[in-house]
Every structure is written in structure tokens, then in C-alpha cells.
Amino acid sequence: MPAISIQPTYPVFTGLDGLPLDAGYLWFGVANLDPQTNPTTIYWDEAMTIVAPQPVRTLAGYPSRSGTPARIFIATDYSVRVQDSKGVTVYNASFVAVEDPNVAPFVIENGTGQEITISMDGSDFAFNHTQAGDFLTYDNGTGEFTIAADGQPVNIQGLTVIESAEAGGANLKLSGTFGSPAAPNKYIRSLAGVLEVINSAYTTPLAQMFDSGDFAFNSGYGTSKVAYGCRAWVNFDGTGTVAIRGSGGVSSITDNGTGDYTVNFSSAMTDANFSASAIAKEFMGAKRFACTAEVMTPSASSCRLEIVDTSFALADSAEIHVAIHR
Amino acid sequence: MNQRIIYPTDDGGVAVIIPAESVADAMKDVPDGKPFKIVDVSEIPADRTFRAAWEYTA
Numbered sequence: 001m002p003a004i005s006i007q008p009t010y011p012v013f014t015g016l017d018g019l020p021l022d023a024g025y026l027w028f029g030v031a032n033l034d035p036q037t038n039p040t041t042i043y044w045d046e047a048m049t050i051v052a053p054q055p056v057r058t059l060a061g062y063p064s065r066s067g068t069p070a071r072i073f074i075a076t077d078y079s080v081r082v083q084d085s086k087g088v089t090v091y092n093a094s095f096v097a098v099e100d101p102n103v104a105p106f107v108i109e110n111g112t113g114q115e116i117t118i119s120m121d122g123s124d125f126a127f128n129h130t131q132a133g134d135f136l137t138y139d140n141g142t143g144e145f146t147i148a149a150d151g152q153p154v155n156i157q158g159l160t161v162i163e164s165a166e167a168g169g170a171n172l173k174l175s176g177t178f179g180s181p182a183a184p185n186k187y188i189r190s191l192a193g194v195l196e197v198i199n200s201a202y203t204t205p206l207a208q209m210f211d212s213g214d215f216a217f218n219s220g221y222g223t224s225k226v227a228y229g230c231r232a233w234v235n236f237d238g239t240g241t242v243a244i245r246g247s248g249g250v251s252s253i254t255d256n257g258t259g260d261y262t263v264n265f266s267s268a269m270t271d272a273n274f275s276a277s278a279i280a281k282e283f284m285g286a287k288r289f290a291c292t293a294e295v296m297t298p299s300a301s302s303c304r305l306e307i308v309d310t311s312f313a314l315a316d317s318a319e320i321h322v323a324i325h326r
Numbered sequence: 327m328n329q330r331i332i333y334p335t336d337d338g339g340v341a342v343i344i345p346a347e348s349v350a351d352a353m354k355d356v357p358d359g360k361p362f363k364i365v366d367v368s369e370i371p372a373d374r375t376f377r378a379a380w381e382y383t384a
Contacts, residue, residue, distance in 0.1 A: 234346070240372045244327070244346050252352035255342040256335065258377045264343075264355040302355070316374055 010069040012061040015084050020061025023085035027055050031077040031095050043073040055083075074098060231274065232265050232324040238280070238307065238316040249324070259307040259314030263322050268300045274326040280307045280317035330370055331355075333362040334382035342370055 015021045028042050029035025044050040044065055052065070052072060062069035077097050082090040105119035117128045123140035137146045187198035195209040205224045207217040216226045232249030236242065242255045254262035276295045297304040303324065309315035331343035333356055345352035349364055356362045361384060371380070 236344070239374065241367060241370060242342065242344055244344055247346045250346045252331075252343045252345045252355045254355060255344065257339060257341075258374065262355075264352070266346075266351065316377075 010062045010071060013058050013063070013082055013090075014061060015090055021058045021082065021084060021090065022060055024058040024090070025055040025081075025083040025085075025087065026058060026063060026072075027081040027083070028072070028074060029079045029081075031079055033079060033094075035079045035081045035092075038079075040074065040076065040078050044070055046071075046073055048073055048075060228325055230323050231269065231326045232263070233322065234263055235319075235321050236261075237318050238320050239318045254302075256304070257314070259309075259316055260304070261307075261320065262302050262304040263324075264302045265300075265324070269324070269326050270300070272298045272300050274298065274303075274324050276303050276305070276322065276324050278305050278320070278322045280320045282309050282315060282317055328367045329364055330367055331362050331364055332370075332382060333357070333360040338381065339378060340380045340382040 013021045013024060013026065015024065027035040028040055030038040030040050039054050042052045042054065042056070044052045052070075056063045056065075056072060058064060059067065059069060063072050064070060075098070077095060080093045080096055082092075084090055105117040107115055107117050109115040113130070115130050117126075119126050119128075123138075125138040127136040129135065135146070139146075187200075187202050189196050189198060193211050196205045197207040198204065199206055205216075205218075207215070208224050209215055210226075214226045216224045218224045219227070221227075230248070232247075234244060234247040234250045234253060236244045236247075236253055238255070238259070238261060242253070242261075244250075244253060249266050250263055251266045252264045254264065256262060276298060278295060294306050294308065295303055296306055303322070305322065307315055307317050307320065327345050327347075327349075329345065329349050331345070331349060331352060332340055333343075335341050343352050343355055361382075363384075
């Protein structure tokens with residue numbers, strides 16, 4: 001740690017005779033206004049939590065608090081009046097600027113006209129390069145952390161952030177590349193309210209999530225299109241001891257009788273206007289036929305279906321598959 | 327799942343609920359107001375030849 005020059009701990013106010021002012025008065029006011037009639041708030045502590053009453057008395061030239069020297073803190077530019085013990089003005093200063101030592105930036109120059117500045121203003125932080133657009137900032141007020149590199153990628157531990165310079169870029173909060181040389185990079189961006197995954201050439205959305213909740217993806221469609229998933233499905237054996245082989249979004253099936261089943265949903269649909277697809281098969285000796293699986297009474301919470309064999313009679317089937325789309 | 331829920335149907339028969347995951351989840355599928363019983367699957371006939379003749383006994 002380098003040595004630091006010791007500075008006076010407390011400011012000293014003097015009278016017109018040049019001697020430390022004892023039992024004097026210190027008034028602090030709004031800049032450019034009379035400090036006695038327009039006082040401003042001053043504090044005893046640097047955190048500015050303990051308000052100092054005015055006027056502040058002096059003790060052997062020092063501002064005093066409860067009989068001991070004290071320091072005075074203020075947040076803004078101010079005016080000041082100093083009076084001696086008899087109330088005679090020693091001097092007035094209508095404007096005194098508050099200098100925040102944190103504001104002065106730290107500058108690094110490389111001798112070729114390029115420089116880097118690092119500055120702090122309160123809790124805000126900025127790191128700037130002389131090339132326009134290259135910066136890193138933190139705004140303590142909004143909590144925003146911003147990085148820009150004049151159109152060039154900025155690498156952050158494998159995440160590449162590119163500048164929001166494309167059309168509609170006002171809505172672009174993050175673009176990034178992920179992956180490794182063995183796995184081509186993909187990009188993620190939020191553009192005009194749509195969250196997108198972009199191909200490695202950064203030209204075509206591969207998947208999109210819209211504000212409406214719709215999800216679109218290109219999985220053989222040719223382009224990214226809104227797709228609708230299966231909300232419920234079940235594969236069950238309707239013969240012998242009726243049993244479910246596999247299911248999703250289904251709480252149970254009800255065996256109502258021969259060839260008569262109800263598929264009950266785990267969560268109710270929005271309404272009964274879903275699309276139900278059902279198929280069953282029937283064996284007649286060595287031959288296999290597709291049975292009619294007729295959806296009889298759909299409701300938001302269930303879907304009843306009947307299985308009819310080639311004789312148009314209700315029949316159990318060992319293979320019944322049902323899928324619900326909405 | 328080795329348990330089933332049975333309840334009487336309006337036409338005098340019996341309906342058998344086959345839970346997908348748990349009996350607790352399937353309880354909601356019993357129609358409101360219907361009496362029901364939770365039975366072991368072994369109590370349900372595997373021979374469905376006379377399925378329409380099954381009856382519910384309390």
C-alpha cells in the first residue's frame with residue numbers, strides 16, 4: 001500500500017484578524033441565496049444521516065459538535081456565511097461548488113491517441129474507450145448493465161453479446177452465440193416482442209415465442225410456424241383386465257361397458273371444442289381390422305368414445321389410442 | 327396401478343375407473359353424487375363376456 005499524505009482532519013475558520021475563530025457562527029444555505037434565510041441541510045456524518053442544526057458554532061476555529069471539533073457534510077453546491085462571536089460577518093460566499101472526487105475519471109493513454117477512462121459517479125460505473133460506442137456501464141438507478149463495442153462482438157465467458165444495431169433493435173436486449181466449434185452457434189434475441197432462436201447464419205428464426213403464448217418452430221415445416229401440442233393422450237387395452245399402457249394429461253379412463261370408455265383429463269380443457277383422434281383395432285382370426293372409434297360426448301374435462309367392430313356392434317379392443325389437440 | 331374405482335351407472339350397471347397415475351388423482355372422475363368403492367384390480371372380472379350384466383354392490 002502506498003503512503004498517503006496526512007491532511008487536516010477538520011476545517012479551520014478564521015476571523016478577520018487571521019486567528020482561529022472561536023464561538024463564531026457558520027451558516028450554510030442554498031447556492032446563490034442568503035444562507036441565513038435560505039438554509040440548506042448539512043450533516044455531521046458522511047452518510048448524511050445525522051442532520052446538523054444551524055448555525056454551527058466554532059471552537060478554536062473548528063466547527064464544533066457538542067463541544068468537540070467536527071466535520072460537516074453537504075450534498076449540493078451551497079452558500080456560506082461566517083460570523084464572529086459577536087455576529088459580525090467575517091465573509092460571505094454565495095456559491096461554493098461541491099466537488100465529488102469520484103467524478104474525476106481515471107484515464108489511461110497509450111500515446112497513440114487512444115485512451116481508456118474509468119469513472120464512478122455515486123454507485124454508477126463507466127468504463128469507456130475513445131472509440132465511439134465502446135463502453136461498459138452500470139446504472140445504479142435502473143440496475144441496467146450495458147456493454148457495447150461499436151458493432152463488434154463482446155465476449156463474456158463464452159457468451160457473445162452483439163450490438164443492438166439491426167432494424168427494430170430498440171427491442172433487442174440480448175443477442176448471443178452459444179455452443180462450441182463442434183456445435184454450430186445459435187443466436188437468441190428478443191425482437192419486437194418476440195423471443196427467437198436464430199440459425200448460425202443469423203438469418204432465419206428456428207423457433208419463436210410470441211407474447212400471445214404461441215410457440216412456433218421449424219421442425220420440417222420449412223419455416224418457423226405456430227405449432228400446437230397434444231394436450232392429452234392415452235394408449236390402453238380395453239380387453240380382459242382393462243389397463244393403461246401409457247398416457248399423458250390423463251387422470252384415468254372409465255370402463256363404462258363393452259366398447260364404451262371415457263378418457264378423463266388431468267386438467268380441464270378451455271372448452272369441449274378440442275379435436276379428438278381415436279383409433280382401435282380388432283382381430284378376427286388372423287386378420288386385423290381398424291375399428292371405428294367414435295367420440296360420443298366430449299366435455300371440457302373428458303371425452304367418451306365407443307368402439308364398434310366390423311359388425312357395427314360395440315366391441316372391446318386390445319389397442320385403443322386416443323389423442324386430444326386443442 | 328392395482329386399484330380401481332367402481333361406481334353404479336344410471337342404467338343399473340357398473341363403471342370401472344382405471345387410474346393413470348394414482349387413485350387420488352382419479353377420484354375427481356367419479357360423477358358427483360355417485361357412491362363409489364376403491365377395490366383391488368383382482369376383484370374386477372377379467373372375463374368381459376357378460377360385461378353388461380355386471381352390477382354394483384355397496
